[in-house]
Amino acid sequence: MARTFFVGGNFKLNGTKSSIKEIVERLNNAKLDPKVEVVLCPPAPYLDYTVSLVKKSQVSVGAQNAYLKASGAFTGENSVDQIKDVGAKWVILGHSERRQYFREDDQLIAEKTAFALSQGVGVILCIGETLDQKKAGTTLQVVERKLQDVIDKVKDWSNVVIAYEPVWAIGTGLAATPEDAQEIHHSIREFLAKKLGEKTAQETRILYGGSANGKNAVTFKDKPDVDGFLVGGASLKPEFVDIINSRS
Ligand code: PGA
Numbered sequence: 001m002a003r004t005f006f007v008g009g010n011f012k013l014n015g016t017k018s019s020i021k022e023i024v025e026r027l028n029n030a031k032l033d034p035k036v037e038v039v040l041c042p043p044a045p046y047l048d049y050t051v052s053l054v055k056k057s058q059v060s061v062g063a064q065n066a067y068l069k070a071s072g073a074f075t076g077e078n079s080v081d082q083i084k085d086v087g088a089k090w091v092i093l094g095h096s097e098r099r100q101y102f103r104e105d106d107q108l109i110a111e112k113t114a115f116a117l118s119q120g121v122g123v124i125l126c127i128g129e130t131l132d133q134k135k136a137g138t139t140l141q142v143v144e145r146k147l148q149d150v151i152d153k154v155k156d157w158s159n160v161v162i163a164y165e166p167v168w169a170i171g172t173g174l175a176a177t178p179e180d181a182q183e184i185h186h187s188i189r190e191f192l193a194k195k196l197g198e199k200t201a202q203e204t205r206i207l208y209g210g211s212a213n214g215k216n217a218v219t220f221k222d223k224p225d226v227d228g229f230l231v232g233g234a235s236l237k238p239e240f241v242d243i244i245n246s247r248s
Helices: 017-029 044-053 080-085 096-101 106-118 131-135 139-151 178-196 198-203 240-244
Strands: 006-010 037-041 059-063 090-093 122-127 160-164 205-209 228-231
Touching (some): 006 090, 017 037, 017 240, 106 122, 106 139, 122 139, 131 139, 178 205, 228 240
Parallel strands (some): 006 228, 160 205
16 A cells, blocks of 8 residues: 655744744745645644645644643643634644753653543644664664554554654754665654554554755655655755655
8 A cells, every 4th residue: 555655844832823824824935745734743832733734635634732632721721622613633743842941751651642532633743763772773773662562552553653753863954864764664653563563564654754855855865764754853844845745
């Protein structure tokens, strides 16, 4: 089964109404490879606005975080029900910036993932190793442990996209090589096969994230286990279109 190429744009804590309008209109007017699924993840205050601007059916909108309850006394959190209510379809969970600055741990991320999926919101689940973990040669153990916590709670992975994002590559300009990414993505797929069966492993998309840009995206083109990108900085720029079109 061919996996639909997936490109997510993680705007992080950036953007204004005017800059987001510019980004979405650029995508509305660009010639995008029609076989690519695109998900724009603006800051929560702009979710509704972003949904209202999108004109292409291949482009949808996602949040950058969501809590494990749909409503209640949880000041400052995002609700998956509200994300759905404004027409967004996805949420990024487990991003290393959430783990690092907001002390989210593997357990919480697994619980949030299970809850979002149970409410019908797709999850872009981020996993990746730090530089120290890479140097210690523990990359696979680290990503497998993060996945295992989610596997313990989630049996249906049809609405999950995994983003392999080495922490040392995020925002540094230093992307993983296509060869290294392919090797790790392949191992992640083998792990999924072992834990969840061959069908789920073959159907689950595994994105690469970490300094992906308009120039290097194309160098991943012949890597069979790289099913797209999760893009931070470059998703705010015109080169985002080149990343979306990097397979065509
Ligand atoms: P970057 O961020 O593309 O700016 O490195 C990727 C991410 O954090 O998802």
